[in-house]
Amino acid sequence: MKISNVEAFWLRCPIPKEKQHASDYGLLTDFDMTLVVVTTEDGLQGFGEAKAAVGSSGVCSSIVHCIEQELKPLLIGKDARHISRIWEHLYNGTRDHYALKRGRKFPILGRRGLTISAMSGIDTALWDLKAKALNVPVLELLGGACRDQMPAYASGGWAGVDRIGEQLNGYVSKGFSGVKMRVGVMDDTVQSSIARVRAAREALGDNIKLMTDAHGTFSVPEAKQFCRGVEDCNLYWFEEPISPDNRHGTAEVRASTSIPIAAGESEYTSFDIRDLIEVRALDVVQPDSAIIGGISEAMRVGHLASTYQLELAPHCWGSAFSFMAGLHVAFASPAATIIEFSLGGNPMMYELVQEQITVKDGFIDVPTGPGLGLTPNWDFVNEYKQ
Known part of the structure; x- marks a missing residue:
């Protein structure tokens, strides 16, 4: 070896x-x-x-x-x-x-x-x-699976106020019981983001989990205004409300609202996550295995989430390899209850590997293949390598 x-x-x-x-x-x-x-x-x-x-x-x-x-x-x-x-x-x-x-x-x-x-x-x-x-699957080396399957949420939601409900219900029609939409400066004004979320909730009804993601683009006052405007929309979480450089600002936003705050995809190592936890900045922890320090460090973050009774929701927007890394961590972590599934255009998720990653009726089964369970498509690699 x-x-x-x-x-x-x-x-x-x-x-x-x-x-x-x-x-x-x-x-x-x-x-x-x-x-x-x-x-x-x-x-x-x-x-x-x-x-x-x-x-x-x-x-x-x-x-x-x-x-x-x-x-x-x-x-x-x-x-x-x-x-x-x-x-x-x-x-x-x-x-x-x-x-x-x-x-x-x-x-x-x-x-x-x-x-x-x-x-x-x-x-x-x-x-x-x-x-x-x-x-054996990687998760067996991490302590084994905590559950046999896990709900996945559809990650997308870029449409304008007139079409956001249709777009998100398109995800629901595929079996997803949770969906995530983007908000923030892409909408130009806070009121536009609020209007899109309210339209989404009205179209989805009360039983579908709805998450929002600002990509860290609101200011603290804007994030607070947004939270007030959607407080009655029953958001499952509000992701990266402001810049990851301002963890105290994120804590200030969290203290101002009952909406759970999610963050962590832009952080390096469990030390950064510890700092977010110490200032009480989040409710949902989102390490990305391709950024945080690999599966090793993502599991350390999972242990922090369990210790502080926070939800672990790995950031899985990437290729099939980072998705499966996050999936193995999630299945092995007691604090993880839902997994992100990209609904954007993503050839790296489907064409890069020989295996097919599938979600059935909104759930994804525990991985059973050796390792991550993936084999590169070398024709694809050779065609697109720079």
Whole structure:
């Protein structure tokens, strides 16, 4: 199980025009991801995803360089089974022996940002690799499944006030009992966001879970105004109301409303999540396995959520690899009760891998395949790698 090679591929695939959507990020015409491949001396391979951006599009060249030029030399010859030890080695650098001896971190300067994203892809690939070697799903190594199936919510909702109800009910017609819509500066005014949410709730009725996501674009006063305007709409949560740089502001928004506040997709490591929890900024914790530090760190966040009796809802907007990483974490975490399922144009979810990821009657079954349960479509990789 010694590591013989580490590769990273920046994939950029065009989104079909009929599946493109516009948000505060602009019109999304391409989907990007970094596919990470870790190979052992006996030829076994594990796969993971590293992200350059929370959304669909992002330039991944820096992550590829970090993995292949900075982290790969540290990994060659290491035992791929020692996942925790490798995480500490990459996070602490040349002082990792102090960290392991003293039992506390001596981190490198790049302890946040793209270095952690790069580590995320490697870490997930190592979990995939080890679970495949043992012929079990990753979640078995995380403690086993807490449930046999999990409800999924449809993540989308960009239509204007006249069509948002129709769009969201289109998701409901596919079997979803929970839906998420986007709000914030893409609507130009707070009142426009409020009107869209009220239209959505009226169209959906009372029995469908409705979430909103502002992508961190409201100011604190705007977020409070929005909350007052939709207070009676029974929102399941309000996601990233303001900039992730302002955790105290997020706490201020949370203190002003009864609507549960969700955040965490833009955070690096469990330390950032700890800081959000300490200022009482959230009710729902949303780590992204391709950003937070891989499956290892996502599970640490899951333990924090359980300890503080918060809901864990992994951010799963990405390729099939980060989706399945989040899914395995969710099934293994007592605090997770619902999983995100992208309804946007996403070729990385369906064409990148040979397996088909399906939701039936609004539920997704516990993963049973070895590792993450995914096999890359190498024709797709070769066609779209940059």
